[in-house]
Amino acid sequence: MENDSGRNYWAANIRLVTVLLVIWAAVSYGMGILLRPALEGIKVGGVDLGFWMAQQGSIYVFIVLIFVYAVMMNGLDRKYNVEE
Numbered sequence: 001m002e003n004d005s006g007r008n009y010w011a012a013n014i015r016l017v018t019v020l021l022v023i024w025a026a027v028s029y030g031m032g033i034l035l036r037p038a039l040e041g042i043k044v045g046g047v048d049l050g051f052w053m054a055q056q057g058s059i060y061v062f063i064v065l066i067f068v069y070a071v072m073m074n075g076l077d078r079k080y081n082v083e084e
Contacts, residue, residue, distance in 0.1 A: 009080040016072055020065045028058030 031039065032054030039050035049057075077083040 008083060009076065012076050016069065020069055024062055024065055027053065027061045032058055036052055
């Protein structure tokens, strides 16, 4: 892997990780804590949506983000010719 290509690869990787962590933080902290009063009337599984997001929803979002990361990294690996 060429030096500039390697830097670009890792810069793209760090950008992707940063975006995904910001999404996860926004969902878990934002919807589970900050927006909880606004989501109080919406019921999911017998509890309010805000409570559900704080307890289970953020975990589901994290699992989805893991799969998104894997797919996106496979694309980056192909783009920079570092695939296995």
